[in-house]
Amino acid sequence: MDRAAQDTELLNRIGLDQTLRRERVRRRGQLGLGLLFMAPALVLVTSLLLVPVGYNIWLSFTKWKKFKGFGEYAGWANYEKMASNPFFTDALINTAIWVVASIVFPIALGLIMALFLRNMRGAEAFKNVVFIPRILAPTAVGVLWFYVYAPDGLLNRGLSLFTTGDVEIGWLYQDNTVTPAIIATFVWQTAGLVMVLLLLGLAAIPRDPVEAAHIDGANKWQIFRFITLPLLMPTLLMVTILSVLAGFTVFDLLWVMGANYPGQRSLALAVFMYFEAFQKGSWAFGSAVAVVIGLVVLGVTWIQTLLQSRVDRMVR
């Protein structure tokens, strides 16, 4: 008998083959079991979220005809149409304003409030007051502020106290005030959450380095700048991302508060898309705008991962 045959015979006696086969069957069984457990989640997510996204991308390259529906391939026609649409450019600019504003204002305000309330007695009550708007629906908040900004509303009556004569500013009717006014409402609603998250982050900062710096004679500003701020960076980044995505995709507030603004569709890309598709019936064009919104979100997420890895390295 040669060596190889001997080996095979030995393996057969041990039953390695069978063990391998049994292992393979077990693994297949585990895969089946796992799929069974994941089935509802997988089916729902793919059929109602992922497939529609794919379909949307396809639709953006087609042409919509009345009574015929989506039909022939149209190439980049829908995307080219955007460039010449004045409402689209305005919507794009306004969306850029929203991105910047939703980074700067909620974070700045939330950070100041968090630092201010950190070691204060009775801070709980303030925290609650500032946080409550976040529980409310944007639709309800929009309705409330719609009347605050009304021409004869709370804000104008309040301003009238400081001037001679009545202030009659149509905050939600004028081109130059409508976006800042709605951004102010957005900040009013979301700063509380930012503050609470930052307070959680501040509470997690270890005392030792702060005390060490204090003993070494660092002043308050130096402690904040060189110890607290770097240690708070991961939380700040996370909160910034949450805030940008919320501000960038804001729709409800704009829909409710901009209801009487003649150029409502130019308030943001989200509104523009809804208007084109569901009110004008330009379905293919609307889906192209949705793809653009998706691309911007993708860009923001990409920048986030870049920053994330940098901050991770910095902290370590």
Place this chain on the structure above:
Amino acid sequence: MAVDLNTLDFDEIARKEAARHRGRRWKVAVALLFSLVWVVPFYFLAISIFKSSTEYASNPPLSLPAGLSPIAENAQRAWELGNMGQSMLNSGFYGTLGAALAVFFAAMAAFAITRIDLPWKNGWFMLIFAGTVFPFQMYLIPLFFGYQKLGLLNSHLGMLLFYTAICVPFPTLVLRNFMSGLSREMDEAARMDGAGEFTVFFRVVLPNTVGPMIAVFLLQFTWIWNDMLFSTVLGNRLETRSIMNALLIFQGSYSSIGPNIVLTAALIASVPSLILFFLLRRHFMQGLQVQQA
């Protein structure tokens, strides 16, 4: 070591102490002043719902109402004009059942990913989590036409299915992170004793995951309750529309319906989420910590 009392300036210490106290009081004053930005709109809301339409129009916005009685009429008109009873039932149905199903399905998926020895664990997870990557606008048009074709448009079932689907990915992330931190010894012990995977899931893992499950359930419930966009697109009928969608009815014709009534409607629509928040504050805050992880 003897302390030379003469070098300790007690006046100086007392002065510093007093300054600190003053500083604290000054801080509270600033905080109070600043919180007016939040308090005044709420105060405006709270008094406006007690005013009749003529009272609202003729008196300054922050003046106290003449009496408490107009609220009954405001609430009744808001309730009838907006058909709020029906839409509250709808939103309650979507919110409770949709969020509960979503959290349960997410727990099942998280169990498979963390506890069952299956290939491409990360791939399966990423597939489910991909549901959070895209903006809502990318779902609207395809779902509208797809639902139309399947006859799901303006039906309770269609709305429930969508709300469940969109609430699955985030709880899957949270519960996966939580379950991978749970000790494996207990479920190994149960398996040794001959328990199948279903027993392990229902008897060992689920009971230990109740806390985070409640936290994410609350987050998802409020999301569904507060949603207006998908209800206007997928279920814009009297029978199927959600409560926030019902609020839009007032907005369109705000001039004919007084602000006092619209504000009352907005408050009524927000009452359930406010009550939930105050009853379950602890779980909400836990949810926030979860969100951060």
